[in-house]
Amino acid sequence: MKRLAGPVVVLALGLGLVGCGAETTQVRPDPLERLLATSESMIVRANGPDTWEVVVCRVPRGATDPLYAEFDDRMERDADEIVALLRPVSDYYERWSGGRYELRFVPAANEVSILSTESSQQCVDRALDRSSPTADGVVVVADAQHDRSAEGGRGGPGSPCVDDCSAKTTGRYVYVGASDFMSVWGSEPPLDLIEHELGHGLDWPHSSLDAESLDGVVYDSPYDLMSNSAAAREADETLRHGPGILAVNLLAAGWLNRTESWWLGDGTRVVEVGARSDHASSNPRLVSLSIDESRFYSIELVSASGDDAFHESDFVLIHRVEITPGSGFDRRQFLVSDELRAGDAWTQNGVAVRVLTMGDGRARIEISEAA
Numbered sequence: 001m002k003r004l005a006g007p008v009v010v011l012a013l014g015l016g017l018v019g020c021g022a023e024t025t026q027v028r029p030d031p032l033e034r035l036l037a038t039s040e041s042m043i044v045r046a047n048g049p050d051t052w053e054v055v056v057c058r059v060p061r062g063a064t065d066p067l068y069a070e071f072d073d074r075m076e077r078d079a080d081e082i083v084a085l086l087r088p089v090s091d092y093y094e095r096w097s098g099g100r101y102e103l104r105f106v107p108a109a110n111e112v113s114i115l116s117t118e119s120s121q122q123c124v125d126r127a128l129d130r131s132s133p134t135a136d137g138v139v140v141v142a143d144a145q146h147d148r149s150a151e152g153g154r155g156g157p158g159s160p161c162v163d164d165c166s167a168k169t170t171g172r173y174v175y176v177g178a179s180d181f182m183s184v185w186g187s188e189p190p191l192d193l194i195e196h197e198l199g200h201g202l203d204w205p206h207s208s209l210d211a212e213s214l215d216g217v218v219y220d221s222p223y224d225l226m227s228n229s230a231a232a233r234e235a236d237e238t239l240r241h242g243p244g245i246l247a248v249n250l251l252a253a254g255w256l257n258r259t260e261s262w263w264l265g266d267g268t269r270v271v272e273v274g275a276r277s278d279h280a281s282s283n284p285r286l287v288s289l290s291i292d293e294s295r296f297y298s299i300e301l302v303s304a305s306g307d308d309a310f311h312e313s314d315f316v317l318i319h320r321v322e323i324t325p326g327s328g329f330d331r332r333q334f335l336v337s338d339e340l341r342a343g344d345a346w347t348q349n350g351v352a353v354r355v356l357t358m359g360d361g362r363a364r365i366e367i368s369e370a371a
């Protein structure tokens, strides 16, 4: 991965001139470097083939796990049929990774089942236990629908691995209820939920429209697959995919070629950013303003096209990102700006970000000290 070090290098050179041969050079630790370091094992999984075994879990009528609705009807599809329905999910990730991530779904040899007194987690445990050594993760689809008030699904990256990264060893899984795979949807079911859970499989965290929502476990952002994944479908019921992926998550997956990184207080800069979805762009697709070694503002351009076409027009967004030790899932990410278009400005923490011009999938932005 190639990344411009920006003013971090300038600062180091500047300090190096002070004193007579004394070792005074100090490079401030860049939070983007830290994020990449904590994402190392996931970057390996997110670049190249990633094979997920699809397992159907049969749930008896009268199951006592409160996750399940008290409906008698059950999903009739088998793993082969679900694998066929998931093909556009691979395409979604192909688009957003710029062809780096090859998400493959294969049907498991056998189904699993639980007793009426057992929980959904037993579906997962059995699927993992019986998974083949070549499966990097298991997608477990229960044949029972979840209660409306319950979560649609869940997923995670499993434990870190070096040599044996099979799902059986790491426990990497995605689990969803039957709702999106009921035959009522025909051959085009909603795919945003499973796309979201697979994002957790890459250790991506949730985001929200503000810090309060994030703390309140309200995932309300239409700008992020890992927040309101149904945002596109809510705007147009014929749409099937989640919205786009936050630039910080693209970075954590190793899917960004180029970023720019500055510190608050570094003076005035003007930079042209490319759309977060545009892998062909020669411009940076993430500009960060570092607050300290674990916190930064992430600036990105959302193009109202492709999976983000349900938005009215292009705009710039600013999120605050707080890296936590260990897991990506615990990273805090929340929106701090409005949708910023040409002429709009945002100010916080002594810094001002102004959108100078916007068009052709690019935006020129000026970063300066707030007046």
Ligand SMILES: [Zn+2]
Pocket: 196, 197, 200, 206, 226
């Ligand atoms: Zn989630």
